[in-house]
Amino acid sequence: MSSPVALIDCNNYYVSCERAFDAKLVGVPVIVLSNNDGCAIARSAEAKALGIKMGDPIHHLREKVRTHGVRVLSSNYTLYGDMQRRVVAACAAFARDTEIYSIDETFLDLGGFEDRDLVAHAHAMRDQVRLWTTIPTCVGIAETKTLAKLANAAAKKDPSFEGVADLRDHAARQKVMHTFPVEDVWGVGGATALKLKGLGIETAGSLRDMPMKQARAVGTVVLERLVAELRGVPSNAVETIEPQRKGMAVTRSFGAPVTTLDSMMGTLSQYAMRAGEKLRNYGLVAGRLTAFFHTNRHKPERPQYGGSRTVALQPMTSDSLELIGAARRAAERAWRDGYAYTKAGIMLDDLVGADMRPQTLFEDDTGKRDRLMGALDEINGRFGKWTAVTASQGFRREWKLRSEMRSPAWTTSITEVPMVRA
DNA sequence: TCTGGGGTCCTAGGACCC
DNA sequence: TCTGGGGTCCTAGGACCC
Numbered sequence: 001m002s003s004p005v006a007l008i009d010c011n012n013y014y015v016s017c018e019r020a021f022d023a024k025l026v027g028v029p030v031i032v033l034s035n036n037d038g039c040a041i042a043r044s045a046e047a048k049a050l051g052i053k054m055g056d057p058i059h060h061l062r063e064k065v066r067t068h069g070v071r072v073l074s075s076n077y078t079l080y081g082d083m084q085r086r087v088v089a090a091c092a093a094f095a096r097d098t099e100i101y102s103i104d105e106t107f108l109d110l111g112g113f114e115d116r117d118l119v120a121h122a123h124a125m126r127d128q129v130r131l132w133t134t135i136p137t138c139v140g141i142a143e144t145k146t147l148a149k150l151a152n153a154a155a156k157k158d159p160s161f162e163g164v165a166d167l168r169d170h171a172a173r174q175k176v177m178h179t180f181p182v183e184d185v186w187g188v189g190g191a192t193a194l195k196l197k198g199l200g201i202e203t204a205g206s207l208r209d210m211p212m213k214q215a216r217a218v219g220t221v222v223l224e225r226l227v228a229e230l231r232g233v234p235s236n237a238v239e240t241i242e243p244q245r246k247g248m249a250v251t252r253s254f255g256a257p258v259t260t261l262d263s264m265m266g267t268l269s270q271y272a273m274r275a276g277e278k279l280r281n282y283g284l285v286a287g288r289l290t291a292f293f294h295t296n297r298h299k300p301e302r303p304q305y306g307g308s309r310t311v312a313l314q315p316m317t318s319d320s321l322e323l324i325g326a327a328r329r330a331a332e333r334a335w336r337d338g339y340a341y342t343k344a345g346i347m348l349d350d351l352v353g354a355d356m357r358p359q360t361l362f363e364d365d366t367g368k369r370d371r372l373m374g375a376l377d378e379i380n381g382r383f384g385k386w387t388a389v390t391a392s393q394g395f396r397r398e399w400k401l402r403s404e405m406r407s408p409a410w411t412t413s414i415t416e417v418p419m420v421r422a
Numbered sequence: 423t424c425t426g427g428g429g430t431c432c433t434a435g436g437a438c439c440c
Numbered sequence: 441t442c443t444g445g446g447g448t449c450c451t452a453g454g455a456c457c458c
Contacts, residue, residue, distance in 0.1 A: 035445055036442095039444065059442040060442090104440080189439085190438090222438085222449075243448095246449095249446055250446090253443080253444070253445090255442090
């Protein structure tokens with residue numbers, strides 16, 4: 001018999017973080033924008049009530065913002081990341097172990113707590129999180145992670161649960177399963193939902209009841225496992241040791257389209273520089289680098305083009321100069337003239353710890369390079385991003401990243417801590 | 423003319439997630 | 441004018457090998 005699983009999920013997380021430090025945001029519609037201030041990615045309950053949807057582009061919302069006094073904020077990931085640490089710390093005593101699933105969701109292994117009233121237990125945990133961070137949460141409890149996700153969604157949607165839904169309870173489970181839309185089940189995306197509906201499967205309950213063989217035929221092992229989880233059979237354990245990360249990326253949309261290879265090279269060089277910084281920060285080296293760019297898929301213009309090339313990094317490295325060289329080679333090979341590119345990125349794969357890096361012949365100046373990179377990181381850490389850049393990276397940033405409404409680093413920068421006057 | 427079966431490794435791309 | 445960024449996992453198919 002496996003332990004019960006819970007999922008604790010912060011309500012309107014980014015907005016709740018902002019409200020923790022600015023009381024004027026409480027009770028009014030608030031949205032937080034994506035990087036580049038492009039679209040709404042978090043909305044307060046009041047903003048949702050105005051019909052603002054996840055992913056709505058800000059330029060479609062101007063009217064609502066003006067007429068309803070919606071407060072609009074740029075995203076502040078430093079703040080949200082730091083607040084997450086506090087949320088997880090508040091939960092720690094309530095579980096045998098935790099798995100941080102995303103910036104606002106944590107799975108809890110409730111093994112060892114089975115003999116308690118788990119609903120009361122979950123309420124106590126929510127109170128603790130609220131006390132330490134002010135952030136409101138909902139909790140779902142069940143036998144598997146997929147069911148805990150579903151329980152959590154039910155707790156959010158149906159006020160009669162009062163913030164905690166326990167789907168181990170048979171009656172609650174039946175009720176939720178038969179009304180929960182199949183497209184909202186964790187792991188069912190647009191493509192799969194369409195196929196399932198074609199088969200007459202509209203709810204979580206009927207997805208649970210579909211034959212396993214059919215599930216596999218429709219959605220490979222992924223859907224097969226999902227159906228098992230809906231039946232209460234775990235096929236996705238709570239992973240309490242943090243897995244080695246497999247890849248990382250630096251990608252951005254541009255403020256203005258890029259049309260020349262020269263300009264693309266400058267942009268990708270900056271991303272490669274940033275990617276190197278991230279690698280060094282995690283103590284990793286990469287074995288492969290991919291550069292890609294594409295035209296604006298939201299525009300009706302045709303034809304569109306997206307190019308990408310992958311190059312091996314040998315030896316494996318976190319050296320920004322090596323990464324920049326690789327990015328330029330890849331970009332050159334993927335480039336096509338005559339298009340207006342609106343997004344580009346660098347992706348790094350085959351990551352291993354720098355200390356595990358396979359040694360190769362012909363590496364005699366790595367010590368020197370390591371010190372150079374260390375100096376670069378220190379200068380940029382102390383004096384701000386892009387204080388020191390490489391010559392190949394240049395200064396040809398022809399567009400700037402927008403982030404015009406960002407809140408201060410309330411909790412992580414001594415110069416920005418809030419002042420209290422008594 | 424006829425030209426196997428089975429394995430590995432790699433890449434590209436789809437699907438999904440927050 | 442203006443539509444996010446950063447991840448994971450899985451499969452198909454090609455190259456290559458014996």
